[in-house]
Amino acid sequence: MDHEIVIIGGGAGGLELASRLGRKLGRRDGPEKVLLVDRSPYHVWKPTLHEVAAGTLDARQEGLSYAILARRNHFGYTPGEVVAFDPLGKRLTLAAIRDDDGSVVVPQRELRFRHAVLATGCGSNFFGTPGAAEHAWVLERAEDAERFQRHLLAAFTRAAFADERSLSVAIVGAGATGVELAAELLEAHAILQDGLHADQRFRLDITVVEAAPRILAGLPEKISRQAQAELEHRGVRVLVGTPVTAVEKDRLLTGNGEIPADIIVWAAGIQAPASNREFGLDVNRANQFVVDDHLRTSAPDVYALGDCAACPWIDGRLVPARAQAAHQQATYLERTLLTLLRGQAPSDKPFEFRDFGSLVSLGEHRGVGNLMGGLLGRSFFVEGLIAKWMYMGLHLDHHRAILGLRGTIVLALARLLQRRVSGRLKLH
Numbered sequence: 001m002d003h004e005i006v007i008i009g010g011g012a013g014g015l016e017l018a019s020r021l022g023r024k025l026g027r028r029d030g031p032e033k034v035l036l037v038d039r040s041p042y043h044v045w046k047p048t049l050h051e052v053a054a055g056t057l058d059a060r061q062e063g064l065s066y067a068i069l070a071r072r073n074h075f076g077y078t079p080g081e082v083v084a085f086d087p088l089g090k091r092l093t094l095a096a097i098r099d100d101d102g103s104v105v106v107p108q109r110e111l112r113f114r115h116a117v118l119a120t121g122c123g124s125n126f127f128g129t130p131g132a133a134e135h136a137w138v139l140e141r142a143e144d145a146e147r148f149q150r151h152l153l154a155a156f157t158r159a160a161f162a163d164e165r166s167l168s169v170a171i172v173g174a175g176a177t178g179v180e181l182a183a184e185l186l187e188a189h190a191i192l193q194d195g196l197h198a199d200q201r202f203r204l205d206i207t208v209v210e211a212a213p214r215i216l217a218g219l220p221e222k223i224s225r226q227a228q229a230e231l232e233h234r235g236v237r238v239l240v241g242t243p244v245t246a247v248e249k250d251r252l253l254t255g256n257g258e259i260p261a262d263i264i265v266w267a268a269g270i271q272a273p274a275s276n277r278e279f280g281l282d283v284n285r286a287n288q289f290v291v292d293d294h295l296r297t298s299a300p301d302v303y304a305l306g307d308c309a310a311c312p313w314i315d316g317r318l319v320p321a322r323a324q325a326a327h328q329q330a331t332y333l334e335r336t337l338l339t340l341l342r343g344q345a346p347s348d349k350p351f352e353f354r355d356f357g358s359l360v361s362l363g364e365h366r367g368v369g370n371l372m373g374g375l376l377g378r379s380f381f382v383e384g385l386i387a388k389w390m391y392m393g394l395h396l397d398h399h400r401a402i403l404g405l406r407g408t409i410v411l412a413l414a415r416l417l418q419r420r421v422s423g424r425l426k427l428h
């Protein structure tokens with residue numbers, strides 16, 4: 001069967017695009033014309049994965065089933081991982097779906113499309129560091145974050161009963177992911193300590209290791225300074241200008257010596273999967289699909305958005321890999337695809353990324369960031385509770401795009417009440 005539009009990847013960008021198109025096309029045409037494919041049966045907004053990892057957000061509660069979202073927003077959905085893509089033949093192959101015991105639930109399939117949008121995101125970039133892939137945890141998918149959380153809980157329990165009563169975590173990379181994870185782990189530990197008998201309380205030592213001369217190197221210096229001061233004030237050891245040369249089971253090796261750690265997390269950079277190179281499209285060194293300023297790949301009728309797309313921006317730079325970019329690109333492609341469905345030529349207006357600033361969460365009540373624009377077109381520094389509320393606003397905005405305003409309000413209230421009863425930390 002041919003599909004008018006196939007969107008591959010239901011993350012921050014792809015799911016918003018499918019939802020917008022489905023709602024515009026309506027109950028009758030939406031599911032007919034738009035098909036979303038994702039390898040996972042449920043969606044968790046990726047910027048919350050550090051919370052899932054620390055246990056301060058329950059992925060089972062946070063996760064939204066694609067099948068339910070498809071019904072609600074009038075698009076089609078099929079589970080499956082795209083393993084081959086033929087842009088000129090306009091078809092793709094989905095891997096067989098298997099049960100936990102390995103038996104085939106659905107055999108390998110082929111889908112045909114008229115227009116395709118690749119929105120498959122990125123994974124980790126280990127920069128060829130020996131041992132990193134084997135020994136470090138990553139936060140690429142909800143499943144990774146959940147596995148990490150179970151490992152963390154076991155480590156917490158071990159530390160509470162061990163003679164030494166301490167646990168050390170080393171986080172490689174002090175971008176938003178590394179910094180936010182450090183802050184969230186501190187909170188998880190603090191909540192847990194409150195519920196433990198004095199004999200079982202243990203110390204949590206967190207070290208954040210960054211190769212660049214400052215943390216949050218992509219953001220203004222004031223944000224880096226503030227975030228570093230906040231982390232250090234709360235006992236986190238921050239090492240900048242310290243490239244990690246190798247990762248071993250229980251330590252990091254750096255040019256300045258070893259850093260022993262019970263748990264190692266790699267949050268040092270992103271890269272698209274090497275399999276993108278086999279998709280018959282132009283890719284860059286980070287395996288991202290090269291797109292023009294209309295988000296068109298090198299093949300006709302194939303578009304790419306979000307982290308998997310290398311999209312030109314200003315001063316020779318690429319649009320940054322952020323949820324807000326994926327969101328803006330989804331809005332842009334919605335218009336393009338609707339025009340194409342009507343049989344008209346899409347507008348000549350190129351995609352222009354507008355940077356509204358960046359916000360970094362430093363725990364439940366704290367945040368720091370900058371907001372761009374405003375009346376004078378300047379950048380404003382925000383911090384504390386206000387920054388945290390704005391940060392939470394981004395998450396709500398994503399929910400609004402896929403659940404609508406009423407659905408988002410109900411969900412936010414339900415989550416608030418649930419937290420009141422069961423507490424902020426998931427300990428099972």
Ligand SMILES: Cc1cc2nc3c(=O)[nH]c(=O)nc-3n(C[C@H](O)[C@H](O)[C@H](O)COP(=O)(O)OP(=O)(O)OC[C@H]3O[C@@H](n4cnc5c(N)ncnc54)[C@H](O)[C@@H]3O)c2cc1C
Nearest residue numbers: 009011012013039046047081082120121306307321322323
């Ligand atoms: C811990 C963390 C914190 C972050 N914090 C922020 C933040 O504060 N602000 C911000 O702007 N950004 C943040 N980011 C970055 C942000 O999450 C990404 O930029 C954004 O999610 C990119 O959206 P996307 O749609 O391109 O890809 P993703 O959201 O990664 O979605 C990709 C989707 O594609 C699916 N998929 C992948 N491969 C296949 C395949 N072969 N077949 C089928 N399906 C496939 C995946 O299952 C997934 O659903 C953070 C990221 C992390 C990890």
